[in-house]
Amino acid sequence: MQRLIAIAVFFAAVTAGADDCVRQTDLSCPAKTITASIIIYDCTASDGSRYDLWQFSGKAGDTITIEMHATAFDSYLVLLDPNDVPVAENDDAVRGNNDARVVFTLTSTGTWTVVANTLTAVNGGDYTLSIACAGNVRRRAAKH
Amino acid sequence: MLAGAFGLRTLPLLAETPAVCTLTCQQTLGPCYDSGTVVRPNITEGKPGLPTLLSFLVVDADTCQPIENAAIDIWHTDAQGIYSAPINTFCNPSDAGARQMTFCRGVQLTGAGGWAHFNTIYPGWYSGRTTHIHATIRVGGNAMVTTQFYFDDALSDAIYRTHPSYSNRPVKDTTNLRDNVIGGSAARVAPYLFATKLIDGKSLVARKVIAIRTSPTTCNA
Numbered sequence: 001m002q003r004l005i006a007i008a009v010f011f012a013a014v015t016a017g018a019d020d021c022v023r024q025t026d027l028s029c030p031a032k033t034i035t036a037s038i039i040i041y042d043c044t045a046s047d048g049s050r051y052d053l054w055q056f057s058g059k060a061g062d063t064i065t066i067e068m069h070a071t072a073f074d075s076y077l078v079l080l081d082p083n084d085v086p087v088a089e090n091d092d093a094v095r096g097n098n099d100a101r102v103v104f105t106l107t108s109t110g111t112w113t114v115v116a117n118t119l120t121a122v123n124g125g126d127y128t129l130s131i132a133c134a135g136n137v138r139r140r141a142a143k144h
Numbered sequence: 145m146l147a148g149a150f151g152l153r154t155l156p157l158l159a160e161t162p163a164v165c166t167l168t169c170q171q172t173l174g175p176c177y178d179s180g181t182v183v184r185p186n187i188t189e190g191k192p193g194l195p196t197l198l199s200f201l202v203v204d205a206d207t208c209q210p211i212e213n214a215a216i217d218i219w220h221t222d223a224q225g226i227y228s229a230p231i232n233t234f235c236n237p238s239d240a241g242a243r244q245m246t247f248c249r250g251v252q253l254t255g256a257g258g259w260a261h262f263n264t265i266y267p268g269w270y271s272g273r274t275t276h277i278h279a280t281i282r283v284g285g286n287a288m289v290t291t292q293f294y295f296d297d298a299l300s301d302a303i304y305r306t307h308p309s310y311s312n313r314p315v316k317d318t319t320n321l322r323d324n325v326i327g328g329s330a331a332r333v334a335p336y337l338f339a340t341k342l343i344d345g346k347s348l349v350a351r352k353v354i355a356i357r358t359s360p361t362t363c364n365a
Binding site: 043049117 | 195
Protein backbone atom coordinates (compact mmCIF):
# COMPACT_ATOMS: atom_id res chain seq x y z
CA MET A 1 0.00 0.00 0.00
CA GLN A 2 2.79 2.39 0.92
CA ARG A 3 4.49 1.71 -2.40
CA LEU A 4 1.27 2.45 -4.27
CA ILE A 5 0.98 5.75 -2.45
CA ALA A 6 4.61 6.53 -3.25
CA ILE A 7 4.03 5.77 -6.93
CA ALA A 8 0.95 7.99 -6.92
CA VAL A 9 2.91 10.83 -5.35
CA PHE A 10 5.69 10.34 -7.88
CA PHE A 11 3.38 10.54 -10.88
CA ALA A 12 1.60 13.52 -9.38
CA ALA A 13 5.00 15.18 -9.09
CA VAL A 14 5.82 14.36 -12.69
CA THR A 15 2.56 15.86 -13.86
CA ALA A 16 2.21 18.89 -11.61
CA GLY A 17 5.95 19.49 -11.47
CA ALA A 18 6.31 19.60 -15.21
CA ASP A 19 7.99 22.63 -16.70
CA ASP A 20 6.04 25.84 -16.95
CA CYS A 21 3.93 25.62 -13.85
CA VAL A 22 1.36 28.38 -14.19
CA ARG A 23 2.76 31.70 -13.00
CA GLN A 24 0.02 33.88 -11.60
CA THR A 25 0.22 37.64 -11.91
CA ASP A 26 -1.96 38.91 -9.05
CA LEU A 27 1.01 40.08 -6.97
CA SER A 28 2.14 43.66 -7.59
CA CYS A 29 4.07 46.60 -6.15
CA PRO A 30 3.86 48.86 -4.27
CA ALA A 31 1.77 46.65 -1.94
CA LYS A 32 -0.68 43.80 -2.31
CA THR A 33 -2.10 41.01 -0.17
CA ILE A 34 -3.73 37.97 -1.66
CA THR A 35 -5.43 34.91 -0.23
CA ALA A 36 -4.89 31.56 -1.90
CA SER A 37 -4.67 27.84 -1.17
CA ILE A 38 -2.13 25.09 -1.57
CA ILE A 39 -4.01 22.13 -3.05
CA ILE A 40 -3.09 18.71 -4.43
CA TYR A 41 -3.23 19.97 -8.01
CA ASP A 42 -0.54 22.60 -7.42
CA CYS A 43 3.01 22.27 -8.68
CA THR A 44 5.19 19.79 -6.79
CA ALA A 45 8.82 20.29 -5.77
CA SER A 46 11.33 17.46 -5.71
CA ASP A 47 10.66 16.90 -2.00
CA GLY A 48 6.96 16.30 -2.62
CA SER A 49 5.86 19.68 -1.25
CA ARG A 50 3.34 21.80 -3.19
CA TYR A 51 3.76 25.38 -4.31
CA ASP A 52 2.18 28.28 -6.19
CA LEU A 53 4.17 30.68 -8.37
CA TRP A 54 3.36 34.39 -8.19
CA GLN A 55 4.99 36.95 -10.47
CA PHE A 56 5.47 40.67 -9.96
CA SER A 57 7.28 43.46 -11.76
CA GLY A 58 10.18 44.85 -9.78
CA LYS A 59 12.73 47.62 -10.17
CA ALA A 60 16.43 47.32 -9.47
CA GLY A 61 17.26 48.92 -6.12
CA ASP A 62 13.81 48.48 -4.61
CA THR A 63 13.66 46.60 -1.34
CA ILE A 64 10.76 44.18 -1.18
CA THR A 65 9.23 42.44 1.79
CA ILE A 66 7.26 39.27 1.10
CA GLU A 67 5.34 37.54 3.86
CA MET A 68 3.45 34.27 3.83
CA HIS A 69 1.10 33.26 6.62
CA ALA A 70 -0.71 29.95 7.08
CA THR A 71 -2.13 28.01 9.98
CA ALA A 72 -2.58 24.65 8.25
CA PHE A 73 1.08 24.23 7.34
CA ASP A 74 4.56 25.64 7.80
CA SER A 75 5.13 28.29 5.13
CA TYR A 76 8.23 28.43 2.97
CA LEU A 77 9.19 31.18 0.50
CA VAL A 78 11.71 31.29 -2.32
CA LEU A 79 12.38 34.37 -4.46
CA LEU A 80 13.46 33.80 -8.08
CA ASP A 81 15.07 36.56 -10.14
CA PRO A 82 13.98 37.25 -13.76
CA ASN A 83 16.25 34.38 -14.90
CA ASP A 84 14.75 31.93 -12.38
CA VAL A 85 17.86 32.05 -10.23
CA PRO A 86 16.89 31.50 -6.56
CA VAL A 87 18.21 34.48 -4.61
CA ALA A 88 16.50 34.26 -1.22
CA GLU A 89 14.55 31.74 0.87
CA ASN A 90 13.00 31.62 4.32
CA ASP A 91 10.70 29.49 6.42
CA ASP A 92 10.60 31.39 9.71
CA ALA A 93 9.69 35.07 9.91
CA VAL A 94 10.38 34.61 13.60
CA ARG A 95 12.45 31.63 14.68
CA GLY A 96 10.21 28.63 15.22
CA ASN A 97 6.92 30.01 13.88
CA ASN A 98 4.91 28.95 10.81
CA ASP A 99 5.17 32.18 8.83
CA ALA A 100 7.83 32.99 6.28
CA ARG A 101 9.35 36.34 5.33
CA VAL A 102 11.84 37.39 2.68
CA VAL A 103 13.36 40.87 2.59
CA PHE A 104 15.50 41.47 -0.47
CA THR A 105 16.86 44.37 -2.49
CA LEU A 106 16.18 43.67 -6.16
CA THR A 107 19.29 43.48 -8.29
CA SER A 108 17.61 43.94 -11.67
CA THR A 109 14.46 45.32 -13.23
CA GLY A 110 12.07 42.73 -14.60
CA THR A 111 9.60 40.01 -13.73
CA TRP A 112 10.41 38.31 -10.45
CA THR A 113 8.73 35.18 -9.11
CA VAL A 114 7.67 34.27 -5.59
CA VAL A 115 7.44 30.56 -4.78
CA ALA A 116 4.76 30.10 -2.09
CA ASN A 117 5.55 26.65 -0.76
CA THR A 118 4.95 24.36 2.18
CA LEU A 119 8.16 23.59 4.06
CA THR A 120 7.44 19.87 3.96
CA ALA A 121 5.17 17.60 1.96
CA VAL A 122 1.79 18.16 3.60
CA ASN A 123 -1.82 18.41 2.46
CA GLY A 124 -1.76 22.20 2.24
CA GLY A 125 -4.50 24.67 3.04
CA ASP A 126 -5.23 28.38 2.87
CA TYR A 127 -2.57 31.07 3.10
CA THR A 128 -2.11 34.78 2.69
CA LEU A 129 0.76 36.27 0.72
CA SER A 130 1.71 39.91 0.87
CA ILE A 131 4.27 42.08 -0.85
CA ALA A 132 5.49 45.56 0.02
CA CYS A 133 7.96 47.35 -2.22
CA ALA A 134 10.02 50.30 -1.03
CA GLY A 135 11.91 52.47 -3.52
CA ASN A 136 15.62 53.11 -3.27
CA VAL A 137 15.99 55.42 -0.23
CA ARG A 138 18.99 57.28 -1.62
CA ARG A 139 17.27 57.90 -4.97
CA ARG A 140 14.08 59.18 -3.33
CA ALA A 141 15.99 61.44 -1.00
CA ALA A 142 17.82 63.00 -3.94
CA LYS A 143 14.49 64.03 -5.52
CA HIS A 144 13.61 66.13 -2.52
CA MET B 145 13.56 20.53 -17.18
CA LEU B 146 14.28 17.97 -14.50
CA ALA B 147 10.71 17.13 -13.61
CA GLY B 148 10.11 13.44 -13.60
CA ALA B 149 13.79 12.60 -13.39
CA PHE B 150 13.60 11.37 -9.82
CA GLY B 151 13.04 7.86 -8.62
CA LEU B 152 11.04 6.83 -5.59
CA ARG B 153 13.80 7.39 -3.09
CA THR B 154 13.22 9.92 -0.39
CA LEU B 155 15.46 12.96 -0.64
CA PRO B 156 16.63 14.73 2.52
CA LEU B 157 13.96 17.25 3.46
CA LEU B 158 14.13 20.81 4.62
CA ALA B 159 13.22 20.99 8.26
CA GLU B 160 12.90 23.28 11.18
CA THR B 161 15.93 24.40 13.13
CA PRO B 162 16.87 21.24 15.03
CA ALA B 163 16.32 20.86 18.75
CA VAL B 164 19.46 18.71 19.02
CA CYS B 165 22.53 19.84 17.13
CA THR B 166 25.09 17.21 16.23
CA LEU B 167 28.63 18.50 16.06
CA THR B 168 29.87 18.91 12.48
CA CYS B 169 33.13 17.00 12.22
CA GLN B 170 36.38 17.41 10.38
CA GLN B 171 36.96 16.12 6.87
CA THR B 172 40.00 16.58 4.70
CA LEU B 173 40.79 20.05 3.32
CA GLY B 174 41.89 18.46 0.06
CA PRO B 175 44.36 19.84 -2.47
CA CYS B 176 42.07 22.42 -4.12
CA TYR B 177 41.71 25.11 -1.48
CA ASP B 178 42.76 28.65 -2.39
CA SER B 179 43.36 31.15 0.37
CA GLY B 180 42.53 34.12 -1.86
CA THR B 181 38.77 33.67 -1.48
CA VAL B 182 36.76 36.88 -1.15
CA VAL B 183 33.54 37.79 0.64
CA ARG B 184 30.70 37.73 -1.92
CA PRO B 185 27.25 36.13 -2.16
CA ASN B 186 27.38 35.32 -5.88
CA ILE B 187 30.23 32.97 -6.72
CA THR B 188 29.24 31.86 -10.22
CA GLU B 189 31.39 34.30 -12.26
CA GLY B 190 29.02 33.53 -15.13
CA LYS B 191 29.68 29.80 -15.17
CA PRO B 192 26.73 27.84 -16.63
CA GLY B 193 24.87 25.31 -14.54
CA LEU B 194 21.73 24.67 -12.51
CA PRO B 195 21.10 27.85 -10.46
CA THR B 196 21.50 26.89 -6.81
CA LEU B 197 20.96 28.82 -3.60
CA LEU B 198 23.04 27.36 -0.76
CA SER B 199 21.85 28.29 2.72
CA PHE B 200 23.88 27.47 5.82
CA LEU B 201 22.72 27.84 9.41
CA VAL B 202 25.61 27.93 11.89
CA VAL B 203 24.67 27.00 15.45
CA ASP B 204 26.39 26.24 18.72
CA ALA B 205 26.59 22.45 19.04
CA ASP B 206 25.80 22.56 22.75
CA THR B 207 22.94 25.07 22.84
CA CYS B 208 21.64 25.00 19.25
CA GLN B 209 21.62 28.80 19.35
CA PRO B 210 22.55 30.57 16.11
CA ILE B 211 26.06 32.00 15.83
CA GLU B 212 26.38 35.45 14.28
CA ASN B 213 29.40 36.59 12.27
CA ALA B 214 30.70 33.09 11.59
CA ALA B 215 32.58 33.11 8.29
CA ILE B 216 31.70 30.28 5.90
CA ASP B 217 34.36 29.75 3.25
CA ILE B 218 33.21 27.38 0.50
CA TRP B 219 34.73 25.99 -2.67
CA HIS B 220 33.50 23.50 -5.26
CA THR B 221 33.83 22.61 -8.94
CA ASP B 222 32.00 24.03 -11.94
CA ALA B 223 29.51 21.93 -13.92
CA GLN B 224 32.37 20.09 -15.64
CA GLY B 225 34.09 19.08 -12.42
CA ILE B 226 36.85 21.70 -12.67
CA TYR B 227 38.08 23.87 -9.80
CA SER B 228 39.18 27.47 -10.31
CA ALA B 229 42.35 29.28 -9.16
CA PRO B 230 46.10 28.75 -9.67
CA ILE B 231 46.35 25.75 -7.38
CA ASN B 232 47.46 22.12 -7.69
CA THR B 233 47.04 21.19 -11.37
CA PHE B 234 45.20 18.05 -10.27
CA CYS B 235 42.28 20.40 -9.56
CA ASN B 236 42.04 21.92 -13.05
CA PRO B 237 44.07 19.79 -15.45
CA SER B 238 44.56 21.30 -18.90
CA ASP B 239 42.31 24.26 -18.13
CA ALA B 240 44.35 27.44 -18.21
CA GLY B 241 41.19 29.56 -18.15
CA ALA B 242 40.02 28.06 -14.88
CA ARG B 243 43.39 28.82 -13.30
CA GLN B 244 42.82 32.52 -14.05
CA MET B 245 39.38 32.60 -12.41
CA THR B 246 37.94 32.22 -8.92
CA PHE B 247 34.51 30.79 -9.73
CA CYS B 248 32.67 28.69 -7.17
CA ARG B 249 34.67 30.10 -4.27
CA GLY B 250 33.50 32.62 -1.72
CA VAL B 251 32.99 33.62 1.88
CA GLN B 252 29.81 34.78 3.61
CA LEU B 253 29.23 35.88 7.19
CA THR B 254 26.23 34.65 9.12
CA GLY B 255 23.63 37.20 10.16
CA ALA B 256 21.93 37.58 13.52
CA GLY B 257 19.83 34.48 12.87
CA GLY B 258 22.89 32.38 12.03
CA TRP B 259 22.13 32.11 8.31
CA ALA B 260 24.42 32.74 5.36
CA HIS B 261 23.59 32.27 1.67
CA PHE B 262 25.50 31.72 -1.56
CA ASN B 263 24.25 32.03 -5.15
CA THR B 264 26.05 29.40 -7.14
CA ILE B 265 25.57 26.52 -9.59
CA TYR B 266 25.18 22.84 -8.80
CA PRO B 267 28.68 21.32 -8.69
CA GLY B 268 29.83 18.84 -11.28
CA TRP B 269 31.84 15.73 -10.47
CA TYR B 270 35.29 14.37 -11.10
CA SER B 271 36.58 10.83 -11.08
CA GLY B 272 36.96 9.18 -7.70
CA ARG B 273 34.79 11.61 -5.73
CA THR B 274 31.09 11.95 -5.20
CA THR B 275 29.46 15.38 -5.67
CA HIS B 276 30.61 17.60 -2.82
CA ILE B 277 31.14 21.11 -1.51
CA HIS B 278 34.06 22.01 0.76
CA ALA B 279 33.66 24.40 3.67
CA THR B 280 35.73 25.93 6.43
CA ILE B 281 33.90 27.75 9.24
CA ARG B 282 35.78 30.44 11.14
CA VAL B 283 34.82 32.46 14.18
CA GLY B 284 36.93 35.47 15.04
CA GLY B 285 39.39 34.42 12.35
CA ASN B 286 39.96 30.99 13.88
CA ALA B 287 39.01 27.88 11.94
CA MET B 288 36.47 25.86 13.91
CA VAL B 289 35.98 23.06 11.40
CA THR B 290 36.91 22.17 7.82
CA THR B 291 34.49 19.72 6.29
CA GLN B 292 32.56 18.71 3.18
CA PHE B 293 28.86 18.45 2.33
CA TYR B 294 27.09 16.17 -0.14
CA PHE B 295 23.92 15.78 -2.17
CA ASP B 296 21.65 12.79 -2.54
CA ASP B 297 22.92 10.62 -5.42
CA ALA B 298 19.44 10.51 -6.99
CA LEU B 299 19.41 14.29 -7.27
CA SER B 300 22.90 14.43 -8.76
CA ASP B 301 22.14 11.68 -11.24
CA ALA B 302 18.95 13.42 -12.38
CA ILE B 303 20.70 16.74 -12.87
CA TYR B 304 23.70 15.24 -14.64
CA ARG B 305 21.47 13.20 -16.94
CA THR B 306 19.13 15.98 -18.02
CA HIS B 307 20.63 19.45 -17.56
CA PRO B 308 22.54 20.63 -20.66
CA SER B 309 25.44 22.03 -18.62
CA TYR B 310 26.21 18.54 -17.25
CA SER B 311 24.75 15.97 -19.65
CA ASN B 312 27.73 15.95 -22.04
CA ARG B 313 29.74 13.98 -19.48
CA PRO B 314 29.70 10.27 -18.57
CA VAL B 315 27.74 8.94 -15.63
CA LYS B 316 29.24 9.96 -12.27
CA ASP B 317 31.63 7.17 -11.29
CA THR B 318 31.49 7.48 -7.48
CA THR B 319 28.43 7.35 -5.24
CA ASN B 320 28.21 8.75 -1.73
CA LEU B 321 28.59 5.28 -0.26
CA ARG B 322 31.72 4.58 -2.30
CA ASP B 323 33.32 7.97 -1.79
CA ASN B 324 36.83 7.78 -0.37
CA VAL B 325 36.22 10.65 2.07
CA ILE B 326 32.73 10.06 3.48
CA GLY B 327 31.71 6.67 2.07
CA GLY B 328 31.20 3.43 3.92
CA SER B 329 27.66 3.66 5.21
CA ALA B 330 24.52 5.73 4.79
CA ALA B 331 24.65 6.62 8.47
CA ARG B 332 28.09 8.17 8.02
CA VAL B 333 26.99 10.25 5.02
CA ALA B 334 23.61 11.37 6.38
CA PRO B 335 24.78 14.20 8.70
CA TYR B 336 26.57 15.81 5.77
CA LEU B 337 23.78 15.72 3.18
CA PHE B 338 22.12 18.92 2.04
CA ALA B 339 18.35 19.11 2.29
CA THR B 340 17.10 20.21 -1.11
CA LYS B 341 14.10 21.44 -3.06
CA LEU B 342 14.03 21.62 -6.84
CA ILE B 343 11.49 24.23 -7.93
CA ASP B 344 9.83 24.04 -11.36
CA GLY B 345 12.68 21.84 -12.53
CA LYS B 346 14.91 24.90 -12.93
CA SER B 347 15.94 26.29 -9.55
CA LEU B 348 17.48 24.46 -6.60
CA VAL B 349 17.61 25.49 -2.96
CA ALA B 350 19.84 23.53 -0.59
CA ARG B 351 20.16 23.91 3.17
CA LYS B 352 22.60 22.64 5.75
CA VAL B 353 22.88 23.14 9.49
CA ILE B 354 26.49 23.39 10.71
CA ALA B 355 26.98 22.83 14.45
CA ILE B 356 30.29 23.98 15.87
CA ARG B 357 31.99 24.58 19.19
CA THR B 358 34.00 27.73 19.63
CA SER B 359 36.21 25.99 22.15
CA PRO B 360 38.81 23.53 20.84
CA THR B 361 37.05 20.33 19.85
CA THR B 362 38.17 17.70 17.42
CA CYS B 363 36.02 15.08 15.83
CA ASN B 364 36.47 13.33 12.54
CA ALA B 365 33.60 12.38 10.27
